Amino acid sequence: MLAAREALTASRRAPLLSVLSVVTIAFSLFAFGLFGLAAINIREALEQVEQRVEVRGFVAQGTEIESVAAAIKDIGEFPEVARVDYVSEEQALERARREMGEFADVFESGVLPASIEVHLRPGMRTPDNVKSVAVRMRTYLFIDDVRYGEEWVEKLYRLRNIATVAGIALGLAFAAVAVIIIGATIRMAVLARAEEISIMRLVGATDMFIRLPFLLDGLVKGTIGGLLALLFTWLAHRTVNEYFLKTVFFDRELVFLGIVGGAVLGVLGSLVSVGRHLRRI
């Protein structure tokens, strides 16, 4: 195919420029990848904290277990609820001793009440939902008190919102910077071949024919740049895991998306750069 041959010829003719293009694309995407890695790890950490959001209703002493079982069944059918656990007095005491070992001797049998622990579904752990579940739980007469750390839930929710907005804004900024840098790099490659483009036009090459080698070039460079960026990001992830803290890496879909993203950026960068050049000459 002539377009592939032309693209290859151009790369051979200016190998340094080609390497520079690939490295620039790789580092632009690497910066974006690092940001992405930080974003998914923050999200992961927040999700782990969110999983601890629970509503706890304390059961009055002497309540019949059938009443509690009926309430657990009812509460389990609330749309926001993922799981309902019953914690007996003994279990509560056992847990307290385990979690606060230094005060083990303080806890005497019967000190802690039994409780119903309600865990909410992911995405349903907003302050409003938590409050609504708590209000409904309070309607059971045998439930003395309901606690869910109102202030803590609101702070967590606010933090998650801030993280989401900051993530989107920074993500867009990083993506824009990557697109601009990649576009400028490809523009250099286009300018290096300006003479060739003008000759192609003079001998009757169509604009599509002129564009095709550049699109292939952008596709290949973008894909290689994407793969390199992925490698750099993985190495960074390994280093952080080894020396600092446990982090998660992109899942398979995100890895695939990253490589496709590199290829798409390469093609779009080429399309825009060549298009602009063709309009000018």
Place this chain on the structure above:
Amino acid sequence: MIRLHDVSKEYPRSGVALSGVTFEVRKGEFVFLTGPSGSGKSTILKFLYMDDKPTTGKVWVNGVGSDTAKGREISQLRRRIGIVFQDFRLLEDRTAEANVRFALEVTGAPKASIRSKVSRVLTQVGLSSKATSYPRELSGGEQQRVAIARALINDPFVLIADEPTGNLDERATRGVFQLLRDVNAAGTAVVMATHDLDLVRRSSYRTIELNHGRLVFDSAEAGRPRPPGGFAEIEEGDEQPPESAGY
């Protein structure tokens, strides 16, 4: 075949480049465009291969009108036009053969016919022995012959030459001019912009003179006889057989 009707061109910064130019070029005709620098010769040539459009007036080339021509139509038209420049415009990293082949490849010509066509046209311009040479290994005259070969590869109906001898010494000039005459003799029209008045005087081809963007003289209209068949002999001794030219 080629017609300019009341054509004017005005550039935003440099002002009027052409003003009210009207003329026609017939099939198989050889026309010199002369005039001082900035008189509008190159602007007219750009109109002919649709690299630029007039501000007012209209240009027709082989039925394609300057006011309506767009992308693909212009590309198709250029495949039927040969264009030669003073600075040759060859791709430095490709051999003579590859430079010529390139013009055929971009048109999507069948691979099987490309080799024989390239070989034929290189022989025609007297460079069959230099097919594998790179432009830097060729003299100015030889480079211009490669450019002419590239222009001829698609069997154009017109060859547009913008100062094709401007960078050549006298001997090379004669050889290239003879080649253009041969091309014209074979039926291809030639429109050649030149400063070289000697060249113009030595031949009896139609001459259009421009000055300050205006057509000031057209030998066809001034009553000077147009040579039969658009071809005239030049002085004996000036002719160079292409293969032995060696410029």
